[in-house]
Amino acid sequence: MTQHLEEEIFGSDQRPAGDGASPPQPKRTMQSFAALVVALTVLVGGGFAAYHFIGPAIDKFVATSDYPGPGSSTTDVEVAEGQSGAEIAATLANAGVIKTSQAFVDAAGRAPDLAKAIQPGTYTLKKEMAAKDALEWLANPAHRTAPRVTIPEGLWASDIYARLSKATGVPVKDYERAAKNTKALGLPAAAKGNVEGWLFPSTYEFPKKSTAADQLKVMVTKAVEVMSAEKIPQSEWERTMILASIVESEAGSSNDRRKVARVFINRLEQPSAGTVGKLDSDATVSYGAKRRAVAPTEEERNDESNPYNTKLHKGLPPGPISNPGQDSIDAVVHPADGPWFYFVTVNPDTGETKFAVTYAEHERNSLQFQQWCKDNPKAKC
Structure with a gap:
């Protein structure tokens, strides 16, 4: 019986050492x-x-x-920002895409360029795929299935909700509701509960199951990251965002942003000048009136009840009037050097803008804008 057990362990032609026998x-x-x-x-x-x-x-x-592949039914898998290869492997294994995490790690080790090409996002893969096939699928950015939405600079929050809703299928009301819970969004205290200005313009890919709150939080977080990267003191965040939102709405072209920022800063810092501390911005008036227009009406310009009417009220408006991008924020942080107190976009089609130091010079420039309005009667001047 002992001999039989030894054969099971070592093989029939092998024996343990002893009595002159060879080592096992x-x-x-x-x-x-x-x-x-x-x-x-x-x-x-x-x-x-x-x-x-x-x-x-x-x-x-x-x-x-490993599974031999090619797989059968499908499942959605999310690759999160910052996940390691091992974490991605575990996600795939838990979803039944691959048989073991190690199989994917091995495949990635044999094809490091493919592994490096994997980007965050949601992917639809088959279950029971060969690990190397799963790796190749994830490495192709065209296979990401998460909703992709681009938010351009200068939109109002209400515009952004509509764009997000169209791209993701989440109702607009959900965004409006989520915007009220600003603590959950990580909105800075300086914003005073108002998300306007803090929904950073960019291209986003949100997971399919992300909520309105999840999406708005990502945008607010991005805005905070930009402000931090600009090394703006938190005590100046809201002032900077308000000015940047006005610059975004008023600048005729990207080349003018720094000069436009200088005009508004000069008005704020030199209240004894002819502008007496008033920003005199058409864009702020229109925002307060909730009417998108090239220029406000006379009635809107004379409306004292509008807190955003910077033609009548001195200083900054109560909050941002749009959601500015990186260039406008940067323009406020690094404005151009110049003595200007006035500017006017004389051709809204081309964005041509003229700057002036004196009101008399500004009036002459304004005549060109008035002529443009006459030549374009369909424009909302």
Whole structure:
């Protein structure tokens, strides 16, 4: 019986050491595994050339930990920002896409360029895929299925809700409701509960199941990151955002942003000048009137009840009037040097803007804008 047990462990032609017998040797399977370990070591040192010869042996060894593919039913998998390769592998394994995490890690090790190409997003993959097939699928950005939406600079929050809703299918009312819970969005205290200005314009890919609050939080977080990157003191965040939103709405072209920012800063910092501390912005008046127009009406300009009427009220309006982009924020932080107190976009079609130091010069420039309005009667001047 003892002899039979020894044969099961060591093989029928092998015996334990003793009584002059040869030392025991491992079974053939252990010898094969040892050879594979040596081959793996050579692979590390020899790179692709070594893998060309021993790759089939490796593939055979890991086959039991991998599906043969191509897979059957589908499932959605989210690759989150900052996930490591091992974390992605675990996500795929938990979703039933691959058989084991190790199979994916091995595949990524053999194709590091593909592994580096994986981007955050939601992907629809088959279940029970071969790990190398799953890797190749994830490495192709065209396979991301998350809703993609671009938010341009200068939109009102209400405009942004409509765009997000169209792209994601989340109702506009959900965004309006989420915007009220500003603590959950991470809105800075200086914003005083108003998300306007803090929904940073960019192109976003949100997971399919993300809520309105999830999406707005991502946008607010991005705005905070930009303000921090500009090294703006938090005590100046809201002032900067208000000015940037006005610059975004008033600047005729990107080249004018720094000069426009200088005009408004000069008006605020030199209240004894002819502008007596008033920003005199058409865009703020229109925002307060909730009417999008090239210029406000006379009635709107004379409306004292409008807190955003900077033609009548001195200083900054109560809050931002749009959601500015990086360039407008940067223009406020780094305005142009100049003595201007006035500017007017004389051709809204081209964005041509003229700047002036004196009101008399500004009046002459304004005549050009008035002529444009006469030549374009359909414009909302």
